[in-house]
Amino acid sequence: MMRSTDMTSRRRFKPEGRGAAALVKGEEGAVTMILAVCASMMIGAMCTALDTIHYEMTQARMQMALDVATLSAGADLSHYASTSGSDLANWQKDARAYYDANMPKGYLDLVMPDNKFSATVSGTPAAGQTIKLSASGSMPLLAPVFFGTNTTGSGSGSGSGSGNTPDVSTVTASNAALRLPKSTLELVLVLDNTGSMADYASSDKTQGTKIAGLRTAAARLVANILGQSGHDSYIGLVPFTTLVNVKGALQSGGTWMTPKFAYNPKNVSMAPDSSITQSGWGGCAVEPRDASGNLYPKAYAPKDIPAFTPFYYNVPKAGFTVTTYDNSTKCNVTGTTSFMGGPLSYQTNGSLTYCGTKNGATVANLWGQPKTDKPTITTLYQNGNTNSTGTMNGPCGIQPAKFLTQDSTALTTAINKMQASGSTIIPTGLLWGWRMLSSDWSGNVAGAGNGWISTDTSMPRPETTQALQRVAIVLTDGQNDPGTASGIMPMPSFNGLSGVGNNVLQAPTLKRTNGTSLVNGSMSSVTDINAFQLGVCTAMKNAGIVVYAITFGADASSGVAQQVMQSCASPGDYFHAPTNDDLDAIFQQIAGNLGVLRLTQ
Known part of the structure; x- marks a missing residue:
C-alpha cells in the first residue's frame, strides 16, 4: 500500500510539456502572461502620452507662428494698392514667409504641403479689413508603431493597414485679425538704462551688449510704426534708472514743480551759479508726498498739490564739516569749514591718512583736505555729478525723456544716445511714462508753461478721443535695485521716488504680496519697491493704458523678476527676451499688434 501511494504521488507531480496552453494553466504561466499584457499596456500608454505631448507642442508652435504671421501680414497690407490679382498673390506669399520664419520646417516631423496654408483678406481699407490665416499639417504617431495599424481605434488620419488606428495626426491652427480704418496711437517706451545694461544679454557676445541690442530694437520699432503711410501714431521715450530726466521736455519754471527745497535749501539753485559753484537743476524731480510723507501711485497733474520738487544730491540736513589738519604727527587742527548744502570737494588721489593719529585714531577723511601739495580735487555738484565741468554723469x-512725436529721426537720435549707468527703480520710469499719456499733462489742460513741451498743445489727447490707443512698453534687465544703503549719500535716500535725504517708502493704499500694508516701507527693500511698482501698474491699467512688459537677458530669468513684470503687464502682454535677437523679434511682434491691427480669434 505504501509503495502504491508513493507511485501515485510521483505520477501526480510528473512534469508536463511547457507549451502555451501549459503556461496559461499553471500559476507561474498565468503570472508571466499578466506581466506581458501589463507591459504592453504600459508601453502603449507611454507611446500615446508622447503622441499627445508632441501634438500639443506642435499645435502651440503652429498657432504662435500663425498669430505672428497674421499680425505681420495685416501690417503688410499697407504696402499694396489692392487686394486682388498680383497684389493679392504677392501678399499671400509674404504671409507664408512670415509663417515660415517662425515655424521651423519639419518641426517634430510635421509635414505641411503648400496647399494646406491659406491667407485671405476681405473688406475695404475705409470700412475695415478682416485677415484670416489657417494652416494644416500631419505628424507621425508612435502608438501605431507599437499597436499596429490593423487594430481597432479611433481618431483621424491614414493607416497602412485595414484597421481604424491612424498612423498620423492632423494638426491645425487658424486665426483672424481686424484691420481698423483709422486709429490714433500714443506709445511710450519706458526703457531700462541702468548699469547692468552694459553687460551681454547672453553667452553669444556677437550680438553685442544689452544696451546696444535695445537701441537697435527700439529704433526698428520706431521706424516700422512711424514709417507706415497715413498713420496717426506718436511715440515718446522715457529712459530710467533710479530717476527720469525731463529737462527739455517740461518747463523748469512751471507750477508742476516748486523750487522750494524743503530738505536742505541752503546753497542750492535752479540755475547755475558760479559764485557758489552750483550746476543748477539737472532735470530730475522728486515724487510728491502729502503732509504725512505718503506716496501714491498717481499720475498727478500740474495743478495738484503737493507739487514735485527738484532733485538735489545734497549733504546731510545738519550740514557737513570739513576739518583741515597740519602735516605734523600731532595732527593739529588748522581750520574747519561748515557746509549746509552742495557742492563739496573731495580728494581723488593720494593717501587717506593726512597725518598720524589723534586721540588714538587714525586721521583719514575722504572729505577732508589732502596732505599732498597738488592733489586732484573734484567738485560734487548738486545733481550728483562728480566733475568740475558740470557734464551730466x-x-x-541720464538721457532725457522725449515727448510724444512723429519725428522718427529725433526719436532715433535720442534712443542712440542712451547709455548704461546707475541703479534701478522701475516704478519711477512707469510713473513718467503714465504722465506722458495723461491728458492732464497736455498744454491745453495744464496751461502755458506747465504741460509737455510740444507744438501740439492737445497732446496727450483726451482719454475719450475716438479710436485712441494708449500703450506703454516697459523693459528691464532685472528686478528693482535701488543701490547701496551705506555711505554719506546712500542711493536709496537720493532718488526720484523716495525723496531727498531719507529712504522711507510710505504708501498706505498699497499692500505687499504677503498682505501687509506698505505704511512702513523702505527704499532699501526690493520687496517694498516691487509692491509699489505693481500698484503703479494696476493704476495705469485701470486708467485704460495697455502695458507691455519685457524682461531682457539671461540675468532677468529669475522667478521674482519675471513674476513682477508679468503681473505688471496687461493680460497676455508679458514677454521674456533672452537675447538681443529675441528682443528685436518681440518688438516687431508688438509693433504688428499696435496701430490698426487687432487679433479677433
Missing part, C-alpha cells in the same frame, strides 16, 4: 546724468 551722476544720478541725474
Whole structure:
C-alpha cells in the first residue's frame, strides 16, 4: 500500500510539456502572461502620452507662428494698392514667409504641403479689413508603431493597414485679425538704462551688449510704426534708472514743480551759479508726498498739490564739516569749514591718512583736505555729478525723456544716445511714462508753461478721443535695485521716488504680496519697491493704458523678476527676451499688434 501511494504521488507531480496552453494553466504561466499584457499596456500608454505631448507642442508652435504671421501680414497690407490679382498673390506669399520664419520646417516631423496654408483678406481699407490665416499639417504617431495599424481605434488620419488606428495626426491652427480704418496711437517706451545694461544679454557676445541690442530694437520699432503711410501714431521715450530726466521736455519754471527745497535749501539753485559753484537743476524731480510723507501711485497733474520738487544730491540736513589738519604727527587742527548744502570737494588721489593719529585714531577723511601739495580735487555738484565741468554723469546724468512725436529721426537720435549707468527703480520710469499719456499733462489742460513741451498743445489727447490707443512698453534687465544703503549719500535716500535725504517708502493704499500694508516701507527693500511698482501698474491699467512688459537677458530669468513684470503687464502682454535677437523679434511682434491691427480669434 505504501509503495502504491508513493507511485501515485510521483505520477501526480510528473512534469508536463511547457507549451502555451501549459503556461496559461499553471500559476507561474498565468503570472508571466499578466506581466506581458501589463507591459504592453504600459508601453502603449507611454507611446500615446508622447503622441499627445508632441501634438500639443506642435499645435502651440503652429498657432504662435500663425498669430505672428497674421499680425505681420495685416501690417503688410499697407504696402499694396489692392487686394486682388498680383497684389493679392504677392501678399499671400509674404504671409507664408512670415509663417515660415517662425515655424521651423519639419518641426517634430510635421509635414505641411503648400496647399494646406491659406491667407485671405476681405473688406475695404475705409470700412475695415478682416485677415484670416489657417494652416494644416500631419505628424507621425508612435502608438501605431507599437499597436499596429490593423487594430481597432479611433481618431483621424491614414493607416497602412485595414484597421481604424491612424498612423498620423492632423494638426491645425487658424486665426483672424481686424484691420481698423483709422486709429490714433500714443506709445511710450519706458526703457531700462541702468548699469547692468552694459553687460551681454547672453553667452553669444556677437550680438553685442544689452544696451546696444535695445537701441537697435527700439529704433526698428520706431521706424516700422512711424514709417507706415497715413498713420496717426506718436511715440515718446522715457529712459530710467533710479530717476527720469525731463529737462527739455517740461518747463523748469512751471507750477508742476516748486523750487522750494524743503530738505536742505541752503546753497542750492535752479540755475547755475558760479559764485557758489552750483550746476543748477539737472532735470530730475522728486515724487510728491502729502503732509504725512505718503506716496501714491498717481499720475498727478500740474495743478495738484503737493507739487514735485527738484532733485538735489545734497549733504546731510545738519550740514557737513570739513576739518583741515597740519602735516605734523600731532595732527593739529588748522581750520574747519561748515557746509549746509552742495557742492563739496573731495580728494581723488593720494593717501587717506593726512597725518598720524589723534586721540588714538587714525586721521583719514575722504572729505577732508589732502596732505599732498597738488592733489586732484573734484567738485560734487548738486545733481550728483562728480566733475568740475558740470557734464551730466551722476544720478541725474541720464538721457532725457522725449515727448510724444512723429519725428522718427529725433526719436532715433535720442534712443542712440542712451547709455548704461546707475541703479534701478522701475516704478519711477512707469510713473513718467503714465504722465506722458495723461491728458492732464497736455498744454491745453495744464496751461502755458506747465504741460509737455510740444507744438501740439492737445497732446496727450483726451482719454475719450475716438479710436485712441494708449500703450506703454516697459523693459528691464532685472528686478528693482535701488543701490547701496551705506555711505554719506546712500542711493536709496537720493532718488526720484523716495525723496531727498531719507529712504522711507510710505504708501498706505498699497499692500505687499504677503498682505501687509506698505505704511512702513523702505527704499532699501526690493520687496517694498516691487509692491509699489505693481500698484503703479494696476493704476495705469485701470486708467485704460495697455502695458507691455519685457524682461531682457539671461540675468532677468529669475522667478521674482519675471513674476513682477508679468503681473505688471496687461493680460497676455508679458514677454521674456533672452537675447538681443529675441528682443528685436518681440518688438516687431508688438509693433504688428499696435496701430490698426487687432487679433479677433
